[in-house]
Amino acid sequence: MTYCVALTLSEGLVMLSDTRTNAGVDHISTFGKMHQFEVPGERSICLMTAGNLAITQSVATLLREGLDGAGGTDTLYTVPTMFKAAQLVGAAVRQVYHTDGAALREQGVGFDVSFLLGGQIATRNLRLFEIYAAGNFIEATTDTPFLQIGEHKYGKPILDRAVTFDTPLYGGVKLALISMDSTLRSNLTVGLPIDLMVLRRGAIHAELRRRIGEDDPYFRMIRESWSEALREAYRVIPLPDWRTDPV
Amino acid sequence: MTYCVALTLSEGLVMLSDTRTNAGVDHISTFGKMHQFEVPGERSICLMTAGNLAITQSVATLLREGLDGAGGTDTLYTVPTMFKAAQLVGAAVRQVYHTDGAALREQGVGFDVSFLLGGQIATRNLRLFEIYAAGNFIEATTDTPFLQIGEHKYGKPILDRAVTFDTPLYGGVKLALISMDSTLRSNLTVGLPIDLMVLRRGAIHAELRRRIGEDDPYFRMIRESWSEALREAYRVIPLPDWRTDPV
Numbered sequence: 001m002t003y004c005v006a007l008t009l010s011e012g013l014v015m016l017s018d019t020r021t022n023a024g025v026d027h028i029s030t031f032g033k034m035h036q037f038e039v040p041g042e043r044s045i046c047l048m049t050a051g052n053l054a055i056t057q058s059v060a061t062l063l064r065e066g067l068d069g070a071g072g073t074d075t076l077y078t079v080p081t082m083f084k085a086a087q088l089v090g091a092a093v094r095q096v097y098h099t100d101g102a103a104l105r106e107q108g109v110g111f112d113v114s115f116l117l118g119g120q121i122a123t124r125n126l127r128l129f130e131i132y133a134a135g136n137f138i139e140a141t142t143d144t145p146f147l148q149i150g151e152h153k154y155g156k157p158i159l160d161r162a163v164t165f166d167t168p169l170y171g172g173v174k175l176a177l178i179s180m181d182s183t184l185r186s187n188l189t190v191g192l193p194i195d196l197m198v199l200r201r202g203a204i205h206a207e208l209r210r211r212i213g214e215d216d217p218y219f220r221m222i223r224e225s226w227s228e229a230l231r232e233a234y235r236v237i238p239l240p241d242w243r244t245d246p247v
Numbered sequence: 248m249t250y251c252v253a254l255t256l257s258e259g260l261v262m263l264s265d266t267r268t269n270a271g272v273d274h275i276s277t278f279g280k281m282h283q284f285e286v287p288g289e290r291s292i293c294l295m296t297a298g299n300l301a302i303t304q305s306v307a308t309l310l311r312e313g314l315d316g317a318g319g320t321d322t323l324y325t326v327p328t329m330f331k332a333a334q335l336v337g338a339a340v341r342q343v344y345h346t347d348g349a350a351l352r353e354q355g356v357g358f359d360v361s362f363l364l365g366g367q368i369a370t371r372n373l374r375l376f377e378i379y380a381a382g383n384f385i386e387a388t389t390d391t392p393f394l395q396i397g398e399h400k401y402g403k404p405i406l407d408r409a410v411t412f413d414t415p416l417y418g419g420v421k422l423a424l425i426s427m428d429s430t431l432r433s434n435l436t437v438g439l440p441i442d443l444m445v446l447r448r449g450a451i452h453a454e455l456r457r458r459i460g461e462d463d464p465y466f467r468m469i470r471e472s473w474s475e476a477l478r479e480a481y482r483v484i485p486l487p488d489w490r491t492d493p494v
Contacts, residue, residue, distance in 0.1 A: 153400030157429040161474050162481050170486045178481060182404040208489055218487045227408050229480030234409050234425060237472050239417045240465045242455055 001189035002150035004048040008128040011169040012200040020191030037076040040205040050150035051113030062092040082127040090135030155179030248436035249397030251295040255375040258416040267438030284323040287452040297397035298360030309339040329374040337382030402426030
């Protein structure tokens with residue numbers, strides 16, 4: 001499985017993905033699921049992928065090498081807006097489905113993929129999209145400033161409670177890491193290292209790209225602090241007085 | 248959907264279920280998913296159900312009214328041990344599958360059910376089982392003293408971190424309620440009220456049975472304290488110093 005989370009905040013964009021892939025629990029590998037398409041000052045686009053690795057790699061390659069469109073060959077380096085970037089990801093998914101969908105179906109393999117696409121192109125707004133296996137997509141808004149793909153449930157409660165559009169950028173980094181930690185702790189098919197990207201609104205250049213492994217002192221501190229904070233929070237809640245109730 | 252969680256601790260058993268059922272998001276109802284089979288001093292057995300309501304109600308009825316077995320008609324009031332109680336639940340599931348499975352399959356409805364069965368019969372050990380749709384089952388142990396059915400992922404991180412076999416009985420109640428709160432907060436198909444049962448080891452009589460609704464002051468306090476504790480725990484974690492890293 002996979003866990004990817006992206007936050008679009010007033011100050012900018014946070015994207016975080018794990019790197020574990022598995023074909024059964026005895027076939028586990030590390031593959032990056034975060035793909036960068038950046039020309040500093042002109043565009044900074046980040047794609048994260050979940051689902052069947054053969055499909056997602058094909059999609060990422062098409063987005064880098066080009067799909068034939070109305071105006072010639074389009075890539076994530078040539079599209080003029082983030083909306084058209086999301087459309088291009090959708091078109092790439094549909095092209096892979098057109099090529100591989102029937103054969104996968106015959107083998108009983110689902111066409112199971114999803115994508116988070118975030119970024120900013122100069123003079124345009126920073127935007128964040130989730131693209132589905134059918135090639136259609138939704139956009140994150142100020143009401144719901146985070147999107148998740150893959151194994152999203154373990155890490156959702158903290159996001160539901162703490163993320164708002166006005167969360168500061170590195171507060172968003174902390175929340176994404178806490179959300180990832182909850183997922184790592186409860187699901188073996190999501191694994192370290194993890195890839196982090198931070199894009200400040202208007203900068204058109206990722207201000208941070210970091211691969212975080214087992215020995216990263218900050219992430220290790222977050223994991224320990226968070227576990228301890230949860231246990232402490234549970235301890236300080238008083239016991240119910242129900243035990244004296246008549247049964 | 249449904250969320251049910253059960254903890255088997257050194258001091259006893261905690262069982263907690265929600266009451267929401269849904270056939271689509273526009274057809275939501277309240278149905279108890281917790282079924283008690285108790286003769287105080289002789290046996291105290293509690294069954295919680297998840298999945299297709301028609302199936303789980305049929306199973307619960309069979310367990311109350313009786314299945315024909317080797318020694319006549321068996322119910323959860325007549326089986327001599329908790330192990331045989333788990334076998335009886337499995338047999339009831341298989342009987343309903345035998346009756347309804349083919350027709351459900353023709354309608355494209357999965358035979359999708361699971362059960363948590365916990366309790367104690369006098370002179371025997373307190374035990375907790377999870378029974379699957381095939382009628383087979385597993386038992387909770389001191390290594391893994393909790394079991395969950397239904398929408399289990401949102402509420403798992405706190406259990407993974409804080410539940411041990413030596414957690415005190417009402418500490419277990421707190422943890423089950425926190426786990427339920429995480430699920431309620433993140434998934435609309437799990438809903439209040441919730442049903443709680445506490446059975447102290449050796450007592451052979453539930454010392455607490457309580458339906459907890461929106462206006463319950465203790466559960467409301469837990470929900471507020473927990474949300475605030477999570478936000479506070481996130482706030483006190485320091486920011487990373489990565490922002491000064493070279494990109």
